[in-house]
Amino acid sequence: MTPEPFGARLRHALDTRGPLCVGIDPHASLLASWGLDDDVAGLERFTRTTVEALADRVAVLKPQSAFFERFGSRGVAVLEKAVQEARAAGALVLMDAKRGDIGSTMGAYAATYLDPDSPLFSDALTVSPYLGFGSLRPALDAAAACGSGVFVLALTSNPEGAEVQRATAADGRSLAQVMLDHMAAENAGATPLGSVGAVVGATLGDAGADLAINGPLLAPGIGAQGATPADLPRVFGSAVGDVVPSVSRGVLRHGPDAAGLREAAGRFADEVRAAVSGS
Numbered sequence: 001m002t003p004e005p006f007g008a009r010l011r012h013a014l015d016t017r018g019p020l021c022v023g024i025d026p027h028a029s030l031l032a033s034w035g036l037d038d039d040v041a042g043l044e045r046f047t048r049t050t051v052e053a054l055a056d057r058v059a060v061l062k063p064q065s066a067f068f069e070r071f072g073s074r075g076v077a078v079l080e081k082a083v084q085e086a087r088a089a090g091a092l093v094l095m096d097a098k099r100g101d102i103g104s105t106m107g108a109y110a111a112t113y114l115d116p117d118s119p120l121f122s123d124a125l126t127v128s129p130y131l132g133f134g135s136l137r138p139a140l141d142a143a144a145a146c147g148s149g150v151f152v153l154a155l156t157s158n159p160e161g162a163e164v165q166r167a168t169a170a171d172g173r174s175l176a177q178v179m180l181d182h183m184a185a186e187n188a189g190a191t192p193l194g195s196v197g198a199v200v201g202a203t204l205g206d207a208g209a210d211l212a213i214n215g216p217l218l219a220p221g222i223g224a225q226g227a228t229p230a231d232l233p234r235v236f237g238s239a240v241g242d243v244v245p246s247v248s249r250g251v252l253r254h255g256p257d258a259a260g261l262r263e264a265a266g267r268f269a270d271e272v273r274a275a276v277s278g279s
């Protein structure tokens with residue numbers, strides 16, 4: 001049976017659970033503020049608490065792989081369990097690992113995150129196109145085959161990204177626009193939404209790019225990096241309806257109490273709804 005495409009699953013999740021992605025970023029400072037040690041046991045407790053509090057209600061959970069990898073194989077084991085439990089509870093899992101390499105190696109990353117038989121199988125993966133959009137082909141094909149998605153870095157939330165992403169290509173477009181145009185081509189004809197998303201920071205003020213890619217727009221930067229839901233209409237313009245706002249520390253700092261995490265996530269989702277409906 002053909003799997004339901006990620007874009008359709010994401011649209012349904014956003015409509016039924018609310019327009020929010022919560023990042024699972026176990027910073028050492030957050031572990032400390034939750035009264036946990038900066039070790040594998042602390043990581044496991046932090047992650048389990050977050051998944052149990054949120055996976056049955058938020059549309060998307062986005063574990064940041066780096067914070068698990070720093071504990072080696074035991075940290076990755078925590079990540080595997082979190083991915084499986086979050087998916088079992090109904091959340092879509094977006095693995096934030098920002099993979100990007102030559103095509104043959106990209107195939108191995110695709111096998112790791114986008115093959116349903118892999119222990120790290122996720123609903124979607126963040127990837128970097130700055131080795132050339134074509135280098136992502138193995139991930140794009142694997143995602144299409146198994147109903148997963150990819151989120152391609154376009155205009156990242158950090159100020160340093162501009163020197164690469166706003167640089168001008170030979171034909172006069174910005175490099176980010178070149179990538180966005182590739183994404184639009186991948187998503188052409190998909191309904192209700194394509195499965196190739198773009199990462200566009202909510203911090204940008206004005207995206208200054210054509211974001212009509214017929215795919216989801218992951219918007220990190222809300223909360224700790226200074227953006228707010230109220231910024232979304234200005235940054236995303238007419239594409240704001242396809243935005244997946246993402247918050248990590250802004251929610252996680254309300255733990256370890258599960259009710260605190262849920263209230264914070266609910267507040268952000270309400271603020272996004274208000275901002276988008278008023279735009």
Ligand SMILES: O=c1ccn([C@@H]2O[C@H](COP(=O)(O)O)[C@@H](O)[C@H]2O)c(=O)[nH]1
Pocket residue numbers: 023025064096155156157158199200201220221222223224225246247248249250
């Ligand atoms: O452009 C980007 C792409 C990814 N990120 C990631 O999102 C979270 C943001 O965490 P906050 O605590 O909400 O600031 C983090 O995992 C980043 O690696 C991003 O910030 N910007």
